[in-house]
Amino acid sequence: KWRSGSSAGAPTTQELEARARSATPAAVRPGGADLMDTARLLVPCEEDPTFLCGTLPVPLDRRSPDGRVVNLHVEVFPHTGQEAKADGAVFVTCGGPGCSITSGPKYGFAFFVLPEVAETRDLVFIDQRGVGLSDVINCPALQAGGPLYQSAAGCHNLLGDTADLYSTTDVADDLDDVRAAFGYQQIDVFGGSYAGADMITYAQRYPDRVRSAVLSSPAIVVGTDPFYSYAPEAMPGIVAGVCGRSPACAALNPDPTQSFAALAHSLRNDPVSGVGVDSAGVSHEITVTENLLSNFIMYLNGAHFTGPGEITPATTALRRGDPVPLLRLAADVDPADGFGDDLRSFSVGHALARSCVDGVLPWDKGAPPSARAAQYAAAFAAEPAFYGPISKQAWAAPGYHGFQPAPCIASSWEDRPMYPEGARVDGVPTLVLGGEYDLPVPESVARLATDVMVDSIFVSITAAGHDPQFWSDCGPELVQRFILELAAGDTSCADEPAGGWWVPGSFPTTVADAPAAQQTGGRLASTNTRRLATVAAWTVMDSVQHNFYITGDSVALRGGMVDYEPIDNGAQWTLGDAHFTEDVAVSGPITVIEDGSDVFDGEFTVTGPGSRTTTVHLNGRFLIDGADMTITFDVGGRPATFTVPAY
Numbered sequence: 054k055w056r057s058g059s060s061a062g063a064p065t066t067q068e069l070e071a072r073a074r075s076a077t078p079a080a081v082r083p084g085g086a087d088l089m090d091t092a093r094l095l096v097p098c099e100e101d102p103t104f105l106c107g108t109l110p111v112p113l114d115r116r117s118p119d120g121r122v123v124n125l126h127v128e129v130f131p132h133t134g135q136e137a138k139a140d141g142a143v144f145v146t147c148g149g150p151g152c153s154i155t156s157g158p159k160y161g162f163a164f165f166v167l168p169e170v171a172e173t174r175d176l177v178f179i180d181q182r183g184v185g186l187s188d189v190i191n192c193p194a195l196q197a198g199g200p201l202y203q204s205a206a207g208c209h210n211l212l213g214d215t216a217d218l219y220s221t222t223d224v225a226d227d228l229d230d231v232r233a234a235f236g237y238q239q240i241d242v243f244g245g246s247y248a249g250a251d252m253i254t255y256a257q258r259y260p261d262r263v264r265s266a267v268l269s270s271p272a273i274v275v276g277t278d279p280f281y282s283y284a285p286e287a288m289p290g291i292v293a294g295v296c297g298r299s300p301a302c303a304a305l306n307p308d309p310t311q312s313f314a315a316l317a318h319s320l321r322n323d324p325v326s327g328v329g330v331d332s333a334g335v336s337h338e339i340t341v342t343e344n345l346l347s348n349f350i351m352y353l354n355g356a357h358f359t360g361p362g363e364i365t366p367a368t369t370a371l372r373r374g375d376p377v378p379l380l381r382l383a384a385d386v387d388p389a390d391g392f393g394d395d396l397r398s399f400s401v402g403h404a405l406a407r408s409c410v411d412g413v414l415p416w417d418k419g420a421p422p423s424a425r426a427a428q429y430a431a432a433f434a435a436e437p438a439f440y441g442p443i444s445k446q447a448w449a450a451p452g453y454h455g456f457q458p459a460p461c462i463a464s465s466w467e468d469r470p471m472y473p474e475g476a477r478v479d480g481v482p483t484l485v486l487g488g489e490y491d492l493p494v495p496e497s498v499a500r501l502a503t504d505v506m507v508d509s510i511f512v513s514i515t516a517a518g519h520d521p522q523f524w525s526d527c528g529p530e531l532v533q534r535f536i537l538e539l540a541a542g543d544t545s546c547a548d549e550p551a552g553g554w555w556v557p558g559s560f561p562t563t564v565a566d567a568p569a570a571q572q573t574g575g576r577l578a579s580t581n582t583r584r585l586a587t588v589a590a591w592t593v594m595d596s597v598q599h600n601f602y603i604t605g606d607s608v609a610l611r612g613g614m615v616d617y618e619p620i621d622n623g624a625q626w627t628l629g630d631a632h633f634t635e636d637v638a639v640s641g642p643i644t645v646i647e648d649g650s651d652v653f654d655g656e657f658t659v660t661g662p663g664s665r666t667t668t669v670h671l672n673g674r675f676l677i678d679g680a681d682m683t684i685t686f687d688v689g690g691r692p693a694t695f696t697v698p699a700y
Contacts, residue, residue, distance in 0.1 A: 094234070095129060104159070104178075105129040111182070111230050114218055125227055126186035128155045129235075130163045130176040141264060142175040142237050143167060143536065144228060148246030148272065148520075150411075151404035153185025154178045156397050162243070166522050166529045170536050174241065179231055181224045181251070183403040190219070192402035196394060201452045205460035208402050209409075217467035219406040225255040232262060241536050245269035245520045246494060250411070250471050253505055256481050257472040265539055266483040266506060267532050269522050270494040273501040276474045279415045280436060280457065285347050285443035287495040288361070289313055294490060295362040295554055298516060300698035302365060302556035305568065309365040314442035316368045317343050321444055325376050329384030332599040334608040337384040341376075343447035348455045349386040351492060354518050357598065357676060358490055360386070362556035370560040377611060378560040381599075388453050409461035410469045416458075418466045429458045476505055483509035484535040486528065488517035488551075510541050516550035525551035553678040553700025555598065557591050560610070563636045564588050564662050570684060575693030585637070586684040586695035589659045589669045592633035593643055594682065594699070597626050597653075597675065611635055623647045628657065636662040643671060651677060653699075659686075673699045 098106035107129075110122040132139040145162055147154035159178045167176060180187040192208035195201075209216050228251070232240055241264050244252035249271025256263045277283075289310045296302040296309040306312060326340040341350075346364070353360030360382060367378035409418070415432035416425040436445050449457035483506035487496035496513055503509045512531060514521040522528035527546035534542050561567040569583035570590070578586075596615040600607045607615045609631035616627045623646040630638045643655025653675045659667045673682035682699040685692060 095127075098128060103130070105131060109231055109234055111227050113182075113215060115223055115226055123182040123188050123227070125182065125231065126155060126180045127231055128159060128178045130159070130171060130178070132171060132173055132175050133168075134172040136173070139175045140173040141240060142177050142232075142235065143170060143241040143243055144177045144179065144232070144252075145243045146179050146181055146224070146228075146248040146251045147184070148244075148248040149184070149399065149404055150181075150247045150407035151184060151400045151402075152247075153180050153189075153398055153400075154248075155180050155185050156395075161523060166532055167243075167536075168529075169533045170241075174536075175235075177231065177235070177240075179228065181403075181407075182227055183219045183406060184400050185397060189396055190400050190402035190406060191396055192405070195405065196396060196401045198390075198453065201456075201460050202463040205405055206463040208405055209464035209466075212402075212406060216406055216464075217410055217469070219403060220410040220469040221250050221254045221407065221471040222258070222469055224251050225258050228255050229259055229262065238262070239264040241265045241267075243267045243269070243532070244271065245522065247272045247407075249502065250274060253478070253502060254471045256478045256483075256506065257476050260478055260481055263481045265536055266481055267486070267535060268483060268499075268502050268506070269486040269528075269532075270488060270491050270499050270519050271485065271502045272494050273498050273505075274411055274413060275471055275476075277413065277498065277501070279413050279432075279459075280440075280445075280449055282436075282440040282448075283495050283497055284492055285440040285448050287441075287492060287497070288347065288351050288443065289441055291351075291358070291361045291490050291492060292364060294516070295358045296365045296556055298550060299362065299554050299556040299700065301558035301568075302362065305558035306365045306369065312365050312368045316364065316371070317346060317442045317444075317447070319371075320346055321447065325371065325379060327376055327380050329380030329382075329387075330608060331381065331384035331387070332607045333603050334606070334614075335384070337387045337389075339380065339383050339387055341379055341383045343444060344450045344454050345383055345386075345388070347443045347448055348450065349388060350382050353382060353386050354490075354492075357552065357554050357601075358518065359598065361490070361492075362554060366557055366559045370562075373562070373566075375560065375562050381610060385599075405460060408459070409464075409466040411471055412459065412461065413470075414459060414461055416462065418461070418468045420465075425462050429462060433457075472505070477507050478505055479507045481506060481508060482535075482539045484531065484541055485509055485511045486521050486531070487511065487513045488519060488521035488524065489513055489515050490518045491521065493519050512541060512544050512547050514547045514551055516552065516554065521551070525549075527551065550678055553676045553680060555594060555676055555698070555700050557595060561588065561634050563634050567591075567634065570695035570697050573683075573694045573696050576688045576691040578688045578693050578695070582688060582693075583695060585659070585662075585667070586669075586686070587697055588634050588637045589639060589657065589667075589686075590671060590682045590684050590697045592631055592637065592639040593626075593628065593655070593657070593671055594675060595633055596628055596631050597643070600626060609633060609639075613638060613640075620644065639669075645675070650674070653682070675699045 094107035095105035098104045109125045112118040113121040183190040195204040242252040249268040320343040324342045350360045416428035487499040517524035567584040570586035611632035613631035614629040625644040627642040638660045641657035670685040674680035680699045681696040684695045
């Protein structure tokens with residue numbers, strides 16, 4: 054849970070894998086052998102025999118088959134119930150484009166999102182052509198983050214006459230081949246993000262073969278803005294929402310929207326340069342621009358919307374002459390870090406080939422290079438000067454800093470829309486989920502799926518981000534009920550915030566700058582002592598939050614180590630000389646035992662300001678809506694207690 058970085062309620066991949074290892078192997082589970090006999094291509098997966106693995110060859114060129122094939126990698130989680138034959142199957146792919154469902158996300162579906170459905174239905178996970186283990190597209194220079202447009206052109210050339218054969222229409226036809234091979238008459242389909250396009254396209258092409266569809270944050274491409282202006286326009290609302298729901302942030306920042314707009318304006322005219330130390334302790338020479346703010350920092354959701362949340366108090370700190378919090382945010386998303394080399398999990402080459410054929414682009418895909426460039430320039434000139442508070446020049450930046458123009462402009466591509474604009478699919482019950490804080494696919498875009506899927510219902514999950522089915526228990530509840538009953542039923546759980554969102558009210562440079570904690574008992578303490586209580590708690594909370602998306606040791610805001618270690622039924626963080634302010638150091642461990650109470654508990658040595666040393670006890674339910682963190686230490690030889698909001 055505490056390593057997921059996505060939800061206070063969702064289990065981690067490690068926990069889900071452990072559940073899989075403890076399950077009955079698929080080859081001997083009731084229903085498993087029947088499925089293996091039916092498909093005649095499945096065997097227990099070598100990596101994890103809880104799943105069945107197989108390969109299905111399909112034509113590479115579906116319009117002009119020439120004997121070349123794509124070997125689709127398919128993994129099946131057979132139904133867990135006692136009936137010999139499943140009631141049907143749920144087909145799941147991964148978004149991106151470029152993401153592999155079998156490289157890890159399958160566990161989230163099998164053991165968190167769809168466990169009740171899996172009692173009676175097989176779960177079928179398919180790596181689309183060109184990703185994961187389905188003859189993955191490998192464009193080394195592009196994958197390594199080489200010069201974008203040159204690398205994109207090189208990838209197109211490497212693909213040769215196959216470059217146009219990875220469209221979503223091809224993916225939809227592949228899915229139907231898998232359906233037919235397994236003998237399912239009708240299937241339920243689940244698509245999140247760009248995979249939502251897989252399932253809308255499949256339903257549009259094969260409506261009679263779809264029993265139901267669930268679309269989570271579906272990335273609608275057909276008929277939408279090629280400049281993606283809806284994302285920067287959504288940013289002020291997300292900033293205001295995240296800060297507004299955190300009592301600490303809301304108390305000290307009455308107008309986050311105005312603060313965000315002012316920061317964008319300031320960075321537009323006066324970028325901030327310096328050395329930013331990321332949460333892993335790596336130093337980055339970096340310049341924070343309006344572009345970096347909008348295209349990178351605002352997408353930093355690794356630990357409960359860290360970017361959109363911390364940007365408000367970081368702006369206040371910057372105005373005070375302290376750039377450290379802003380530089381840390383920038384260092385955590387430094388574009389120079391590239392995409393990573395895990396081709397199995399994500400293929401950048403596939404992302405290029407798929408999106409360039411599918412996408413709506415502001416130029417003729419088949420035009421000569423000079424014509425494409427001129428058409429883009431004309432389209433860009435016609436755009437408004439601002440998308441909300443973000444200037445179009447900052448948002449539509451070239452290269453790896455904004456993907457405008459899209460790297461597709463480097464080559465000629467065929468134009469193969471997913472489905473005709475204005476298409477309507479009747480008779481397929483569809484649940485569309487949106488996340489209130491979703492920036493990659495704002496709710497305004499996700500709702501467009503209901504225009505295509507006529508028999509649909511849209512549900513907004515409060516305070517959830519991208520792929521909202523993973524942000525709380527509400528998503529799985531709604532998804533499973535819809536698949537099993539073909540009705541959404543009571544959706545009121547979606548109105549409850551999907552977790553607690555802790556944002557520090559400020560980034561004080563010293564204890565004197567910090568707000569005072571509320572005293573709840575013991576000997577009456579001075580204002581400075583109450584401020585020390587706040588700093589002690591915030592040092593721990595900030596350190597833990599920024600460690601969420603670090604796989605090993607990390608560092609505190611202004612120096613000092615933060616060590617993470619999994620323990621039985623929980624986790625432990627150990628702080629060593631951790632500084633949230635310049636004049637206070639915190640050392641010691643805090644643990645959380647995941648027994649349903651999720652209580653954080655730890656004892657720390659707090660040094661400063663000056664030579665003062667205090668033993669502090671922290672206890673509370675961090676990131677739980679409505680919870681507090683209690684701080685206890687001696688004041689004048691007698692115990693005193695203080696609280697700060699822990700969400």
